[in-house]
Amino acid sequence: MRVLSGNDLTKYSTGLRCRLDARTKMVICLAASVAVIPLKGIIPLSILLLASTIYALFHIRIRIIFVCWSAVLLMGATALLCLKIMTVFWPEIGKVDIFIFFVPFFRVAVLVNVILPLALSSHIQDILTSLKSFCLPLFIYLPGVVMVRFIPSFINDIKLISESLKIRGYRINPVAFSLHPIRTTRLLFVPMVVRALRASDELSVAAELKGIGYAGEMTFYRTNKFSYPDYIAGVTAILLLFASFLFEYKDAILS
Amino acid sequence: MIYLENVSYTYPFQSKEALSSVSFELKPGEAVLFTGKSGCGKSTLVRVINGLAPHYYKGRLEGKVSVNGSDSLSRGIHDIAKDVGTLFQDPENQFFALNVEDEMAFAHECRGVSSENIRRIISKMVERFSLGKVIHSKIFDLSEGEKQKVALASVISLKPGVILLDEPSANLDPCATKELAYLLGGLKKEGFAIVIVDHRLYWLSGLVDRVYILEHGKIVKSGAFSILDDEKVRKKYGLRKIGIDPLKKELSKTDRFFAKGYKVDGMTFAYNGNCQALFDNVTLKLPFGEVIAVVGDNGTGKTTFAKLVTGLLKMSAGHIFLNNRIIPRKKLLEKTGIVLQNADHQLYMKTVEEELIIAAGHLAKGIRKEKAENIMDFFGLRELAGRHPQSLSGGQKQRLVIACGLIKEPDILILDEPTSGLDGVNMKIISDMMKSLAAQGKCVLVISHDLELINMACGYRICFPLS
Numbered sequence: 178m179r180v181l182s183g184n185d186l187t188k189y190s191t192g193l194r195c196r197l198d199a200r201t202k203m204v205i206c207l208a209a210s211v212a213v214i215p216l217k218g219i220i221p222l223s224i225l226l227l228a229s230t231i232y233a234l235f236h237i238r239i240r241i242i243f244v245c246w247s248a249v250l251l252m253g254a255t256a257l258l259c260l261k262i263m264t265v266f267w268p269e270i271g272k273v274d275i276f277i278f279f280v281p282f283f284r285v286a287v288l289v290n291v292i293l294p295l296a297l298s299s300h301i302q303d304i305l306t307s308l309k310s311f312c313l314p315l316f317i318y319l320p321g322v323v324m325v326r327f328i329p330s331f332i333n334d335i336k337l338i339s340e341s342l343k344i345r346g347y348r349i350n351p352v353a354f355s356l357h358p359i360r361t362t363r364l365l366f367v368p369m370v371v372r373a374l375r376a377s378d379e380l381s382v383a384a385e386l387k388g389i390g391y392a393g394e395m396t397f398y399r400t401n402k403f404s405y406p407d408y409i410a411g412v413t414a415i416l417l418l419f420a421s422f423l424f425e426y427k428d429a430i431l432s
Numbered sequence: 433m434i435y436l437e438n439v440s441y442t443y444p445f446q447s448k449e450a451l452s453s454v455s456f457e458l459k460p461g462e463a464v465l466f467t468g469k470s471g472c473g474k475s476t477l478v479r480v481i482n483g484l485a486p487h488y489y490k491g492r493l494e495g496k497v498s499v500n501g502s503d504s505l506s507r508g509i510h511d512i513a514k515d516v517g518t519l520f521q522d523p524e525n526q527f528f529a530l531n532v533e534d535e536m537a538f539a540h541e542c543r544g545v546s547s548e549n550i551r552r553i554i555s556k557m558v559e560r561f562s563l564g565k566v567i568h569s570k571i572f573d574l575s576e577g578e579k580q581k582v583a584l585a586s587v588i589s590l591k592p593g594v595i596l597l598d599e600p601s602a603n604l605d606p607c608a609t610k611e612l613a614y615l616l617g618g619l620k621k622e623g624f625a626i627v628i629v630d631h632r633l634y635w636l637s638g639l640v641d642r643v644y645i646l647e648h649g650k651i652v653k654s655g656a657f658s659i660l661d662d663e664k665v666r667k668k669y670g671l672r673k674i675g676i677d678p679l680k681k682e683l684s685k686t687d688r689f690f691a692k693g694y695k696v697d698g699m700t701f702a703y704n705g706n707c708q709a710l711f712d713n714v715t716l717k718l719p720f721g722e723v724i725a726v727v728g729d730n731g732t733g734k735t736t737f738a739k740l741v742t743g744l745l746k747m748s749a750g751h752i753f754l755n756n757r758i759i760p761r762k763k764l765l766e767k768t769g770i771v772l773q774n775a776d777h778q779l780y781m782k783t784v785e786e787e788l789i790i791a792a793g794h795l796a797k798g799i800r801k802e803k804a805e806n807i808m809d810f811f812g813l814r815e816l817a818g819r820h821p822q823s824l825s826g827g828q829k830q831r832l833v834i835a836c837g838l839i840k841e842p843d844i845l846i847l848d849e850p851t852s853g854l855d856g857v858n859m860k861i862i863s864d865m866m867k868s869l870a871a872q873g874k875c876v877l878v879i880s881h882d883l884e885l886i887n888m889a890c891g892y893r894i895c896f897p898l899s
Contacts, residue, residue, distance in 0.1 A: 305529070309541075326528060329572070334777065341778045343744065344770055345791060345836065360790070364780045371776055371822050379525040385488055386518055387528055388510040388542040398537035398550050 197236075199303035200310065201407040202295040205232070205414050209291040212418050213284040219276055221421035222283045228417045229290035232410075236294035245289045253282040306399055319389060323380055330380070334372040341368070433594055433625040434458040434481060439495035440649075441476060441485055450476040452649040453495070460593070463616065463626035463639055465657070468646035469670040470827050470855045474629040477646070478598050480504075481627065483512035500593055510542075517587030521599035521853060523579040527571045532563065535571060536586050543590075553589050561585040561615070575730035577608030584615065594625045601632045602853045605729045605881045609635045631855050633660060633674045634883070645669050670857040676883040693719035693875060694741070694844060698750035701740055710736060713750070714898045718844060718877065723870045725886040726879040728896025734879045735772075737898070738846045741877075742768040754843070766794075769842035773849050775829035779821035784813055784832055787821050791836040803839060810868075811835045812861065827858035834865065844875040851882045863889040 209229060216222050233242050257278065264270050295304075308321050342349060342364060353361045423430070434457065441451040451473050458464055466474050479485035486493045487509045497504040500515040520526045529535040536557060540550045558567055561581050566574060574582065580600065587595060597616075601609045613635045620626055620639070628640060637657055645653040647669060659665060660674050699714040710733045718724065718741070726734050739745040741752065743764030751758045759767065772778065781787040788804035795803060808814045811831045816824060821832055830850060837845055847866070851859045859882070866876045866889045877894075880886055886893065 326530075329530065333572075337772070337774060337777045340744065341772060344742070344765065344772070345778070346765065346793065346840070367780045367822075368777050371779075375776060380528070382484060382488060383526045383528050385484070385509045386482065386513050386526065387539040388513055389528070394544050396541050396544050396546055396550070398534070398541055398547050 196404060196406045197410055198401050198403050198407050199295070199299045199307040200401060201403070201410055202291075202299060203304075203307060205410065206291045206295050208414060208418060209287055212421065213287050216284075216421060216425050217277075217280055218425050221425040222280065222287070224417060224421045224424065225287050226283060226290070228413075229287045233290040233294055236298040241293065241297065242290070245293065246286060249282055249285050249289060252285075253279060256282075303401060306397065306401055309395060309397060310401060319384075322389070323377070323384060326380055327377060330376040331373060334376065335369065338365075338368045338372070433460050433462075433500060434627070435496070435498040436480070437496040439480060439493070439497055441480055441491060441493050443476075443485075443489060443491045446491075450649050451480060454649070454651055455495075456644060456651070456654075458594070458625045458627065460623045460625050461620060462641050463620050463628065464642045464644060465633075465636055465640040466627065466629045466644045466646055467631065467633065467669075467671060468652075468855070469857060470631075470853075471825055472646040473649035474646055475598055476649070478518065478596050478627070478629055481594070482516045482518045482596055483507065483509045487512075513592070514590070515592055516594045516596060517590060517592035518596045519580070519583050519587055519598065519600055521602045523576075523583035524571065526583055527579075529571070531570050532567050532574070532582050535582060536589060539586065539590055557585040557589045560588075575608075576603040577605065577611065577730055580604060580608065580612060581615075584612075588619065588624075592624075594627065595619065597626070597628045597630075599630055599853050600628065601630055601635055603849070603881075606883060607729060609881075613639055631672055631853065632882070632884070633672055634676045637674060645671070666856065670855050672856040672859065673884050677887045692721075692755070693717050695753040696741065696750065697753060699740060699747055700749035701736065701745065701747050703736075709748075711740070711747075711898060716894065716898070718875050720843070720873050720875050721870055722892060723866045723876040723878060723890045725890035725893040726877055726896065727881070727886065727893050732896035733898070734896050735848055737896070738770055738848060738877065738879060741844065742770045742846060744770070766840075767842060768844045768846065769837035769840050770846040771833050771837045771848065771850065773852065775826075775833045776822070778833045778836070779829065782820060783818050784808070784821055784824070785817040787832065788835060788839055792839045794840065807835045807839050811865065827854050827861075830854065830858070831861065831865075834862070838869070842874070844877060845869060846877045846879070848879045849881070850878065851880065851885050859885055860888070 209225065213222070213225065216225070230242070260270075260273060260278070264273075304325050305322055308318055308325070311318075313321070339349075347353075347364050349361060349365055436457075437455050439451055439454045440449050442449050454473075454477065456464070466477055468474060476485060479489060480493065480497055481499065481504075483504050485491060486505075493505065499512060502515075504512055518526070527535050529538045533554060536554050537550045540553060545553070554567075558564055561584070563578075563582065563585060566578055566582070569578075571579070571582075580603075584595075595616075600612060604612060609632075616626055616628075617639055626640075628636065630636065640657055642654060643657055643659060644651050645659075645665075652669070653659060653665065657674075660671065665671070666673070695715075695717050697715050699711050700709055701711045702709040726737065728734055736745065740747055741764070743761040746761060752764065753759070754767070779787060781790055785801075785804055785808070788807055789800045792800040792803050805814070805817075808817055811834070813828070813832060813835065816828060821829065824832065834845075834847065834850065837847075847862075850862050854862070863885055866878060869876050870891075878885070878890060
């Protein structure tokens with residue numbers, strides 16, 4: 178999460194990953210999130226999954242994708258196990274089509290693939306500028322900006338909390354969770370919640386004193402510019418979405 | 433510029449007034465200091481002047497608050513912020529953008545200033561505050577002194593007329609504090625009205641025109657800075673000293689005097705990606721029975737050193753010895769204790785007593801409670817045993833986290849800035865505790881910029897950067 182904590186991005190500044198404007202990544206995120214809702218077929222979802230995986234691989238390390246996918250797979254496997262147990266006690270559920278069962282997890286995997294590049298390969302300042310440049314109403318822009326700005330403070334707090342736990346000799350691992358679930362949860366969440374509340378309060382005060390809610394029109398000190406990789410990414414995304422919908426609704430179109 | 437008449441303020445859901453019948457006037461080109469014990473109402477006063485109380489924190493405000501001739505109650509916070517610039521104790525809390533240039537531009541963008549004008553204002557401020565080297569830096573990469581300077585430049589760039597500074601010296605090293613005093617002196621001459629709220633007094637003698645001492649939300653004494661010369665006054669109101677004695681002698685590497693203690697031998701360390709080592713083959717002794725100050729400018733590696741000594745970070749070369757035996761890194765955390773700066777991250781349980789009992793996990797179950805009670809007595813926390821740790825005051829939290837570090841019975845206890853933002857009374861409690869630990873044969877390392885604490889408690893000092 179080095180990028181979110183405001184660390185230097187210079188190592189990543191070459192290649193396609195940083196050349197894509199934050200707005201392009203945001204729009205890709207939004208389009209993918211909306212598109213996966215009506216899609217149910219194996220081919221259209223597979224097209225999006227493959228394309229989004231390639232997109233993610235351009236932006237972030239394969240290890241991060243692997244960890245996130247493992248988490249999604251674990252969720253899927255847990256859900257499947259629960260379903261199997263349910264069918265033992267409630268046979269009326271009947272046989273479940275395994276692909277239909279995994280459709281929501283396909284959708285999650287696509288979303289993971291498009292959200293991670295936005296979060297992990299963009300400067301937060303670019304995201305803030307992009308949010309501003311969309312000319313959104315203040316009630317959408319303001320919470321959005323506070324949320325984005327909150328991320329690095331929160332990650333910094335998590336680092337400090339984990340360091341403090343180590344100093345005290347408290348272990349946070351599956352064994353500790355099994356032996357002392359309440360205490361371990363408390364060790365982890367109490368400082369996190371307290372710090373989150375304090376950080377959000379501090380940021381709100383900072384925002385107020387800087388005049389972020391000022392009724393007048395805001396100006397932009399910096400402006401983001403689109404370049405040719407943005408156009409290529411945009412056109413490719415549109416074509417892929419079009420192809421996915423074509424496969425999903427081809428029967429309806431042909432008839 | 434600022435006019436307060438019989439101002440009383442009560443926070444929501446509180447019956448007691450945080451400020452009570454406070455009156456004062458501040459003209460352009462004047463600087464005043466508000467000081468007093470922790471919890472006396474200093475920060476509330478800052479909030480009343482900049483409009484956060486009652487506009488943001490709500491609550492009940494009585495009396496008249498007027499800034500630049502306008503009644504604050506009838507104005508919004510954004511409007512008051514045009515006249516009043518606020519600098520917090522930890523400037524990082526007031527940064528909204530993530531790099532220096534964007535931070536300086538942000539408030540102007542919110543006010544609709546054109547990008548050409550913003551560029552002009554920023555370049556003026558960069559020149560004035562010598563920020564050329566850091567203008568493109570990330571906020572998180574700056575030293576505390578640089579952060580303070582950036583925050584002050586951002587505030588001044590808005591031409592507010594009044595500058596409020598809440599504990600500005602709490603995180604600064606002596607050099608940066610001196611530089612801040614110089615900058616404020618220049619602003620005062622230009623006609624800015626300056627309100628400073630601080631516990632540390634030594635840097636303010638030539639700067640402020642008047643001093644107000646607060647107690648229980650009331651101004652109990654006021655006058656020229658010279659009223660603080662009287663030791664009785666300082667003692668009565670729990671204030672710190674107004675002058676600093678020369679620092680104690682440096683801990684010598686070749687000192688043969690110390691028979692027992694830890695030895696750091698050949699310590700070498702560099703952060704990932706840094707080709708230049710922060711520590712290169714450093715050797716020194718940390719003797720038992722001493723309180724040792726770790727001093728040096730911000731960013732010279734004091735906290736990193738503490739993390740290496742406690743095993744939180746891994747040295748690239750070198751060892752730590754105890755009685756001529758190497759201690760493996762994994763064992764170091766068991767034998768050492770470290771208390772980091774922010775107490776909020778280090779408190780987890782429902783009550784103070786439970787916090788200590790859980791921290792005493794290495795002891796046999798039967799004696800944990802007894803040990804916790806003894807430690808509570810030692811730190812004056814017995815009356816707070818049933819309180820939620822997060823509900824304690826800053827000084828009480830600080831004592832509790834130190835107590836939790838101590839209950840582990842470490843050979844070395846390292847305290848990182850234990851008195852940041854604490855008044856004279858709390859500082860003395862911590863100083864006495866450190867001396868008492870040393871008398872019990874422990875080694876206490878205290879990383880601090882607090883010269884008064886160092887003079888009060890420490891026998892030796894280690895100066896950073898270490899060669």
